[in-house]
Amino acid sequence: MDELLRDFLTETAENLDQVDVELVRFEQEPANDKILGNIFRLVHTVKGTCGFLGLGRLEALAHAAETLMGEFRSGAMATPDAVTLILAAIDRIKEILADLEKAGTEPAGDDLDLIAELERVAIEVSKPKTAVDPTLGRELRPGEVPLDELERAFRETPGPDIAIAAPRPAAVAEAPALKLVEPEAAKPAAAAPALADEPRGGEVTLAGQTIRVGVDTLDRLMNMVSELVLTRNQLLDTVRRRGESEFGPSLQRLNHVTAELQEGVMKTRMQPIGAAWRALPRLVRDLSSDLGKKIELVTEGADTELDRQVLDLIKDPLTHMVRNCADHGLETPAERVAAGKSETGVIRLSAYHQGGCIIVEIADDGRGLDVERIKKKAVANGLATEADVEKMSDAQVHRFIFAPGFSTAAAVTSVSGRGVGMDVVRANIELIGGAVDLRSTAGKGSAVVIRIPLTLAIVSALMVTADGETFAIPQLSVLELVRTRRGGDHVIERIGDTSLLRLRDRLLPLVRLRDLLGLATQDADAAEDVFVVISQVGDDIFGIVVDDVLHTEEIVVKPMASRLNHIALFSGTTILGDGSVILILDPNGVAAAAGPATHREAAAEEAGSGFDDRADIVPLLLFRAGSAAPKAVPLALVTRLEMIEVDTIEATGGRMLVQYRGGLMPLVPAGEGVALKSAGAQPLLVFSDEGRSVGLVVDEIIDIVDHRMEITIGSISAGVLGTSVVAGHATEIVDVAYYLTLAFEDWLRRTDRPSERNDQPAVLLVDDSSFFRNMLTPVLTAAGFRVTAAASGGEALRLLRDGRGFDVIVTDIEMPEMDGFAFAAAVRAEGLAAHRPILALSSLTAESVVERAREEGFSDYVAKFDRPRLVASLETLAPRWRSAA
Amino acid sequence: MSADDPITYVTVEVAGQLFGINIGRVREVFALERLTRVPLSPAEIAGVLNLRGRIVTAIDMRVRLGLSPKTIDEHTMAVGVDHKGEALALIVDRVGDVLALTASDREAKPATLDPRWAAVAEGVHRLDGQLMLILDVERAVDSATLAQAA
Incomplete structure (x- = not known):
């Protein structure tokens, strides 16, 4: 395709998006000349360029639209019908442009229908002529207006301080190819280029301010910088190993320059999120008239910047969610008034930075999610049983929205329900390492909160080792580091196959990286003296046990080879300063692989229920005491698990006591028939409160399981609250209170x-x-x-x-x-x-x-x-x- | 191309068997240094390595052919090939000469060939005193074929 034509297409597409936005604004503020001036200029540019490139069909259409807008400029009332018509013309222009892009020529056919309509409305709106433009002072004929009007406007608007190039009718040819000002810069405030607009086309080159650069070029630059960063790291590493060296100072300088270069190139890839929002005002306007709802779109933080790659990926999900808000979220004006709200519903889009992430919120003040309807639909779609949904909290029910093929609109309208659901939205967001969450209050509205990483290319990572291998864990999911040591402040507790760490009164499940990756296990002593990387994925907090923690480093993420990317534990690879390759752990994958104790959501999904029911689930400590049947106690009640030497237990006056943490602790058998072991270590469950502790003597600690707390059979004996089926076995839930009174009356x-x-x-x-x-x-x-x-x-x-x-x-x-x-x-x-x-x-x-x-x-x-x-x-x-x- | 035009092969040895790889497919031949093993990966993936800034996935040809894995040290040789835009390395026991052979001398795979070997060979050349299997690179590195063989 002709390069001139290609530039025209890119530029025009941007201009037209801008026209959409401005027109919607104009409809709301018909008195704002500035907005009208902008629209006029944009359409005029399109018309002019089309004429120059010999695109007759486009030119005719743009001309007719321009004519109608000319009437507005001379004071005609901008009726919604007229605006809709102009928007229709813009849409037609877009269609023609799309064909033009594919075929390289304008498609056959004409647009006489639209043109006739545009002219008819132009004449119609010009008739009342109640407000004759004072500067013009005469009647306007359709088609005549733009030229005169425009030139007049140019003359009358005060110019900026910067030099304005004189109109250059001869220079139009190079105009589209040469420049241009980014649409952002050309927004109302920057009407400067418009002032110099010349009737026959291009805009003036504000040399050096902005240039258009191909995205490929930037991507390539980014890759080169990534390589440079690696090479720099290698050099630094070499010099560090050698100690003093004459390279020191220059390397230091190289280091700084590289860092700045990296930052600079990253910046070129950053775009304000507003770029992804540009189509939304138009969308909301159309939805508003299609749905018969009054909708106001409020945006906040449009200048928050993020990587364009990320931006591209969230554009569609955002549009989809705004559509959802308008269609499902907001009520009709009548319903709103009945509910005591203002007629106009508000959709609020906001974006802001938070700890290395960008948070985007799409909120409405509508009716909120209809829990009952979602429940019905979930049951109808076989996502859950009726019994299941009855037990679920509202938040759990809300999450069905993200289940594949789920749409809440009672009737699938033309607006939503087009087969793209929130499941796709979630999948897209998660693909780029983001997360989606949902909030809803009945009658007050709902909000979707998206958390997305700033950039995908370079991340800060924590280097850890396991069995001599180094792995990187993205810092984003790391909360803190804990060193455990036998006899130290933090000790790893073990129950059955589960390891736990008690950290500030929270009991965190642990997963050993060595086990997870199938590496050699450590001997028992070394396994006590390790580091725990406390990580968070969604609401789950868990510890990853590693042999050692090295340092943090900015790493360039390289994708996993295709034949390895089925391994969910890794999200990519990177090359370290010394040239070696290491694998980047994916915290999501680790959480999922760690099993139900750390990632109950995954477990619930595997079970086919597809929802998160962690709220009802309680970790239970299973043990045997007296009988073969397991007994259980909620883990949260247990302060510690201890193994004590039987020799140290003293029996006085029919009571058992043991020296424990500087005091005497009474021991109580946890049920009939529990006897102390004859020798060796005796397992105990220790309960402490207010400085007093009781040890419950048990035969064996079995495991920790996650269990939905339901007591199926009431208690018949003292010390037992009831029986529940845990992991397929009838299990007695022990009444802790009973045993505590045995120890301390x-x-x-x-x-x-x-x-x-x-x-x-x-x-x-x-x-x-x-x-x-x-x-x-x-x-x-x-x-x-x-x-x-x-x-x-x-x-x-x-x-x-x-x-x-x-x-x-x-x-x-x-x-x-x-x-x-x-x-x-x-x-x-x-x-x-x-x-x-x-x-x-x-x-x-x-x-x-x-x-x-x-x-x-x-x-x-x-x-x-x-x-x-x-x-x-x-x-x-x-x-x-x-x-x- | 006539059947008499010579085709150039890089010869490699895996478990005592000579293989020929069409030189057009060979990106480079190099000694393996610093291989990073990938936990949980299929057995034939020996690991990943950095070759001038590119991440290369190394496939142990011995495992690929159903033999025990090779003990890898810094003298271990590998043949670099590209497959679907990704860099791969085939780990071999030894890299030998470069031979130019004519296609007309090529023979079909013997029916008695071990099916795992047959799966990756596209033909045979009789050389002085030994057979050279022509390695079908596509099949040798294709993960689907890998899965079948495993």
Whole structure:
């Protein structure tokens, strides 16, 4: 294709996108001459260039559109119909351009239909002539306006300080080929080039300001710089190994220059995200009229820059999501008014930087996701069973949106439901190492939050070793590093095949890189003295156990060879300073491969349910005590697992004691028939609170499993809460409280005698599950609270109405009949709480629920199994001194 | 091209068997240095290496032919080939002479040839005292063929 023509096509495509945006703006602000001037100039440029290149069909169409716009310039009212017509003409121009790009010539046919219509409207709008342009002072004839008008406008608009080239009718030929000003620069504020616009075509070259460079050239440059970075790293490495060298200073300089060059080239590839948003105002306008909804598009942070490669990849997902907001999210004006909202719905697009990432949010203030409808659809599509969806939290239900082939519109409209779903959006985003999340509040709107990396080419990575091999872990997913050592601050605990690390009262699952990669295992001693890379993938936090941590380095990511990229654990390769190749670990892959303990979502998907139900899942510690059948206790209750020498256990007065952490700890057998081993190491589960510890003697610690907490059979014997099927075996869920009282008789009884201890803050614990009431009562009692438990919101309200005073109320959120939110509302409505804090307790930790709890006036929100946080929160909300005073 | 035009082969030896690789397919012959093994990869992938800034995937021809893996040291030789835009290296026991042979002398694969060897050979040349199998590079490096053989 002719180079001139190619340049024309690129330039015109950009100009037309700009026209779309400006026209929509113009419709909203018909009085803004500046906007009109811009549109006029852009269309005029297209027309002029077409004429020059002999593209008759395009020229005629552009001319007719220009004529109509001329009428607006001379004061005619810009009616929505007229704007729609111009937009239609622009669309037709785009079609012709597309054909032109393919074939190299204009397609056959004419556009008389559109042209006639444009002229008709031009005459029609010019008739009223109520506002004759004062500078013109005469009637306008269609077709005559542009030239005069334009030149007049040029003369009358004040010029910028920079020199403006004189009109050069002869220079049009080179104009399109030579320049041009990027559309961003040509936006309203930069009307400067427009001023010098010459009726017959091109724009003036503001030499040296911007030049058009092929994307290939930039990509090639980027590759070269990547290689340069590698070579520099190699040189630095060599000199470092040799020690003092005369190369030192010049290498230092090379180092700086390379770094700056790298930054500079990266910058050339950066584009403001607004470039991906440019088509959206037009889209929203069209959607608004198609759907009969009033929609306002608000954008924030359009100048946030990101790599153009990333930008290209998110363009389509963004468009899709805006479409979704307009179609599914926002209500009709009537519905909105009925719901007490303003007629106009708002779609808000925002972009900002956050820790090496760009966050893009697409939010609407519509009806929010329809949980019931999604549930129905999920069941209808076979994504889950009815029983499943009933148990799911709203957040879990929301995630179905991302399931393949899912569309929520009750009727598939022409606007959405075109086969591209949120699953594709998610896949596209994840492809570039990003993540998608969803928030929705019924009646208030929903938001999709996308997190994308700044660039794909160079990442900062942590170098680690396993079995003598070096691997890179992208820094983005690394939270912190922990060194473990026998007898040190951090110790790896092991249960069954599972390794765990207790870090600031969180119990993190560990995965050993050596095991994961099938490398040789370390001997037992060395395996204790290792580094743990605490990583986060989505909401999952886990530790990757490595032999050693070397340093961090900026690495250039090279793709995996095609025959190796089925290995999900690696995301690519890179060449180090010394020339060796190392593999880059993919934290997503590691999390997935690490199994259900660290990546429950993956496990849920494998099970065919396709949703994330981690909220209901509790890690259980399985052990054997007395009988062959396994017993279980929620892992969160257990403080430590210990192996102690049987010799050190002392028996006094029928009680067993052991020296433990500078004190004597009583030991209690965990069930009948549990006997101490005759020699060697005795496994213990240690429970500690407020400086007191109890050791539960067990025969064997089996494993840790993730289990959905349901007690199927009620308790029949003391010390057992009930039976649940765990990993295919009927398992007794042990009543920890029972054993704690065996060790310290007063551990529980304090609740029974509140009058004697009324210096302690009183807690009202509302939970429908007897399991949780039984579990939390001893925990809170041990922490120094007087606990009164209620099995339902109704029961709790009765207690409050009876005048029982409590310092703080702790309530479960998910309860039948009256849920935690309703209970809290009732308490406040009846004035029963009198400024007493109410704390929400829930197994749902989705952000939306937390947010709702805040909105509903809960003082704090704690996950059910987060015992230390619960205690800490209670101590803040109801400090002991308050009651004592 | 007439059947009498000579075709130039780079000869290599794998487990005592002579193979000829069409010189047009050979990018370079080099000694393996610093091979990085790739955990969890198929057995015939010996690892990846850096060859002047390109990442090359090395295939152990012994494993490819169903034999035990080669012990790799810095003297181990490899033949670099390109396949579908990616750089590959075929690890061999020894690189021999370059021979120009005419296509008319070429013979079909003997029916008795071990199927794993037959799978990667496109013909045979009789040389003085030994047979040279013509290596079908496409099949030798194709992951689908690899999967079948495994």
